[in-house]
Amino acid sequence: MPTRMCAVCRKRFEKSELNRVVMSESGEIFYDRTGKAQARGLYICRECVREAEKKRVFEREYKRRVEPSVYERFVSEVESG
Template sequence: MKKTPLRTCIVCREKKEKRKLIRIVRDKENQTVFFDKTGKANGRGAYICGSDKCIEALGNVKMINNILNVNVKKEDMENVKEDIKKYLKEEVLN
């Protein structure tokens, strides 16, 4: 039997299966943060669960900067939050 990889949500600290979490990645080259739909993009990653509370906590830029070791702008994190919300809506519709 194969082990299922577990990851921890950076906001609520719950451990869940990797594929049930949302991955946010810091691009090493140009120091940007983006939502990784595939879960396989290169760069340092952090995971959040899909709850509204955890998604809204992404507005806390200081937390993201510490975890991903980057200086991201609040506007950029708002774009990431919107991308995640769109993705979750698409998943519900399909």
């Protein structure tokens, strides 16, 4: 099974255990529920979903300012399944 690193805790997990986040060409950052969007992605494990904002992982990865609402939407989308 392919593994990927969680962008928050830096531990490795199987892809199926991770939540993928991507940034579209227009600069929108969103939860990639299918894991297949053709865009630059990062992965966050279940335990770190709520830590992403504190660690500013989207800013680090995408080198830009990210509104708190982007993190809030990510958390709520992941938690709603």
